[in-house]
Amino acid sequence: MVPLINLEERRRKIEEGLSGSDTSSDEDQHYDTTSKKLSIRQLYQEYAKHQPHLLSTFNSRSFNIFTFEAPRQTQLPVLSLHLVHSHNLLHLLNEVQFANFLALVTSTYRQSVQYHNDLHGFDVAHMAHLFLTQGNLKELAELQEVDVLSLLVAALCHDLGHDGLTNGYHVNAMSQRAVRYSDVSVQENYHAAETFRLMQREQFLNVT
Numbered sequence: 729m730v731p732l733i734n735l736e737e738r739r740r741k742i743e744e745g746l747s748g749s750d751t752s753s754d755e756d757q758h759y760d761t762t763s764k765k766l767s768i769r770q771l772y773q774e775y776a777k778h779q780p781h782l783l784s785t786f787n788s789r790s791f792n793i794f795t796f797e798a799p800r801q802t803q804l805p806v807l808s809l810h811l812v813h814s815h816n817l818l819h820l821l822n823e824v825q826f827a828n829f830l831a832l833v834t835s836t837y838r839q840s841v842q843y844h845n846d847l848h849g850f851d852v853a854h855m856a857h858l859f860l861t862q863g864n865l866k867e868l869a870e871l872q873e874v875d876v877l878s879l880l881v882a883a884l885c886h887d888l889g890h891d892g893l894t895n896g897y898h899v900n901a902m903s904q905r906a907v908r909y910s911d912v913s914v915q916e917n918y919h920a921a922e923t924f925r926l927m928q929r930e931q932f933l934n935v936t
């Protein structure tokens with residue numbers, strides 16, 4: 729059973745942290761680099777709206793991302809926040825940078841791609857969550873916290889920047905991706921490289 733998270737307390741702590749040192753950083757720390765800007769506070773506000781529903785539905789295979797009613801740009805960030813809360817991983821993260829990372833993940837997935845988009849990315853992360861919990865993977869594989877976080881981030885980002893085309897198409901078209909990766913697992917190499925690029929930009933881990 730996932731404990732109820734005190735979101736009000738969490739939000740207050742973040743606000744204290746933000747106003748403590750550099751006040752300009754609050755304005756700078758938007759979690760979306762594209763059209764819609766959402767701060768870490770707004771992310772938590774959005775999460776608070778959905779937390780009761782998520783607590784009752786998230787740990788089941790019947791959870792359906794297509795019926796999760798939130799603005800599209802907030803869906804992956806809100807659900808991912810719930811995911812790390814569910815596994816008690818928040819203490820490993822710089823929350824502002826993690827929120828920025830989630831915004832970048834959302835905007836790097838292409839919503840114009842019908843299948844391999846942000847919702848699919850999260851759907852796979854949710855399945856990884858079920859493997860860990862309902863499937864007892866965490867215990868069976870004796871996973872540590874950082875292993876769990878790695879698996880969830882990898883699942884979330886596994887199709888990052890997918891353009892809806894196949895590896896065969898890229899190779900035959902001699903696309904930039906295919907040339908860059910010498911025709912070897914073109915899309916997969918691209919998704920992994922994009923993931924590391926975003927992780928380097930927003931270094932959200934508190935641990936070394």
Ligand SMILES: [Zn+2]
Nearest residue numbers: 848852886887
């Ligand atoms: Zn996929």
